[in-house]
Amino acid sequence: MRIALFATCIVDAMYPATARATVRILERLGHEVVFPAGQACCGQMHVNSGYLKEAVPVVANHVAAFDTADYDVAVAPSGSCVASVKHQHPMVARSCGDTALEARATAVGAKTYELSELLVDVLGVTDAGAQLGSYFPHRVTYHPSCHGMRLLRLGDRQSRLLRTVQGIDLADLPEADQCCGFGGTFSMKNADVSSAMLKDKAANVEATGAELCTGGDASCLMHIGGGLSRQGSSTTTLHLAEILASTMEEPASVTGEVRVSTGKALR
C-alpha cells in the first residue's frame, strides 16, 4: 500500500522523531510511505480560535497537498489533526461558500486515518510485538487524548497496541479520560484554568510511578511534558509511534533535547 504521511505541523517542527517512527512502522509492514511536500498544517488552531477566515488558506493548502490519486490512504500521528481534517475542513470550506473545496476536503478526509486506526482497522495489526517487533522495556502510562477518544472514537485501539509491545509495563492512568487542559489557545487565553487541569493530570501521571506518559497526540504530550518538566518531575512524555517503532535492535531513539534520555535503561 502507498501511504501518504501527514506529519502535522507540531511533529514536523518540534517532534520529527515521531514522524520518523511512523515511517519506520509502516515500512516495516512492507508499505511505501510518501510525504506530500506541500503539506503544512490542518488549521485547527485557527478554527478553534475563531479565525475562520484565516483558516481557509490553511485548509485549502492541506486539501491541495493531499487531493491526489498518488496514494491509497493518508495517515497522521495525531487524533486531533485527523479529526480536524475529517470534521472541520468541510465546514471551513462551507463557511466561505466554496462547494468545490468542500467536496475535495470531504474526499481527503475520508482517506485520512489516525495512526492506530490505520494500524488496527486497515493494516490488521493486532500484536505489535509479533507484527512490528515492538519492544520497550519500561513502565509507561497512557493518556487517551480527547479528540481521538471523542471525535474519532478510537476506543481502545491505542492501548491495545501498547499492551502488545514486548517488555512494556503499562500502568493504568487514574482519571485517564479527563482532558489535560491543553485546548490549543485555551492554554493561553485561560491559562489559570488550563494550568489547574494540567496540575491534576500531572499528579495522576506521577501517581502511576511510570517513567513516561505516552499518547497519540504530540500537542497534548507537549503540554503534559511541559508541566511535568516545570514541576521538576523526572517523568516525561513520548509519542506512542516511537514506542511501537522501538525494537530490541533499534530501541527508541532518544537523541535530541525534545526527548528525555531513556537510553541508559534501553542499552
Next chain:
Amino acid sequence: MTTFLGMPALPAFGSGNLFAGESFPKAAHRELGNAQLRANLGHATHTIRDKRQAVVSELPDWEQLRDAGSAIKESVMARLPDLLEEFEKNFTARGGVIHWARDAREANEIVAGLVRETGETEVVKVKSMATQEIGLNEYLEEQGIQAFETDLAELIVQLDHDKPSHILVPAIHKNRTEIRDIFLREMPGADPALTNDPPVLAMAAREHLRRKFLTAKVAVSGANFALADSGTLAVVESEGNGRMCLTLPETLITVMGIEKLLPTWQDLEVFMQLLPRSSTGERMNPYTSLWTGVTEGDGPQNVHLVLLDNGRTAALADEMGRSALHCIRCSACMNVCPVYERTGGHAYGSTYPGPIGAILSPLLTGIQAEENNSLPYASSLCGACYDACPVKINIPDILVHLRSVDVDSKRGTRKVPSQMDVGMKAASWALSSGKHLGLLEKGLPLGRLAAGRDKKIKKLPGIAGGWTQSRDIPAPPAQSFRDWWAKEHKSAVPSQDNKETQQ
C-alpha cells in the same frame, strides 16, 4: 418616542441575569483561589458524574433515546410559532391565562401585576431557571413582594444572599457545615443545637417551609415541559416542595421559556427517561406534576403562564447555535466539564453556567453584550459535554462557531490589532504553504539557542506567556522532519513544490 412602521422588529436580545460582569479568565482566576470551593465542587461533580454514568450505561437504548430527544427538539424549533399557538389555544380553553413577555422586564412586570391583583405580598416559589434568569425575586422585592424559595438548595442560597452556582444543585459550592452556619445565622427560629447532619438540616428546612406552604395564597413556578396538544404544563422535582406549591395556593403563576414546548403527550415519555438519568442520576423522577388549566374545586383556581422570549428568538435565528435551545436543563454537561469542575458556576456570571451557559448566554444576549464574548473561550473543547448531553447539543461546535462570531464582530473595529489577531494572521501565512513552513523551520536552531543549557524555554513574552506560566517548552530539534525527509529522499523525489526550502 418611536413610530411603529408596521415592520416586525429584529429579534430582541435577552436581558436579566444573563451576563458575565467580568471576563471569564478574570473571574476564574478568583474562583480557582478558593480551595474550599474546589474541594466541594470536585467531590460533588464526581459523585453525580459516577451516578449518571451508572444509570445511563444500564440502558441498552440510551443512544436511541438521545437521538429521539434531539429529533423531537429539532422538530419543535422548526415549527415553534405553530406549536406555541396550538398550546395557547388548548391552555386557554382549559381556563388558563397566557401572557407573552418579550424580555425580562416585561415578564417581571406581568408577574408583579398578577401578584398585586391578588392583594398578597408573599409568594412561595418552585425552583425555576426562568425566574432566576429574569431576576424575578429581586424585582418583586423592589415592588414590596417577598418571594420564598422552597427548594432546599435554593432556600440555602437565598438565606445566604448568594447566587446559585449550578442549575440543578444551586448550593453545590457549599458543604454541610457551611449550610448549618447559614441556617443558624439566617433562619428564624433555628435550633441553636443544629448539627451538620444532612437529615437534621433537611428537617430544619422542612419545619421552616411547612408554615409557608400552608399560608401562601400565591405560588410562582417554572416549567420543564409544555405539551402543545393538550395545553399541559409539567414540573419535575425531587423534594415534593414543588407539588405543594403547585397544588395548595389559590393562584399559580408559571414563567416558562418558549422553547420548552413538546408537540404531544407521547413525546414526554422520551424526556422522562432522559432527564432524571442525566440530571440526578436517578432511574425515575420522584415528583412529576402535570396540570392542565383549572380544575374546579381542586388546586389553584387562577392559573397563569408567562411565555418568555428574552433572546430565544434571536438564538433561534442563529442557524449554527439554535440547537442550544434544545437544552432541558439537566446539568449533565456541567457535571462532566473539567472547566466547570474547577471554577464553579459563579465564574460564568450568568444564571446558566458550565458548557451550556457558555453558549446559551451569548446566544440569548448577543456576543457583544458585556463580557459574554469571553464565555465561548471557557472550554478546552474536550467534548465531554457533547457526549453527556441527553439531547445531543454539539456544544464544542457551537463554542467554536461563537468564537468566530466574536472574532468577526471585532474585525476592523480596533485601531491597533490584538496580539491574537497579529499572531493568527502570521500563522495563516506560515501554515498555508509547505514552502513557508519549511522556510520558518530553518530557524529552529535559533529556538535551541534560546532554550539555553538546560534545553528548556521557560519564559515567553505576551500572550504566549500564558503557556510558560506553568509549562516549559522543550528545545526544538536541530532539523525538521521535512528537512530530514528531503535529504533522505533527494534522488527519489522528482519534483516538489517546496524545493527551495529543502536545499
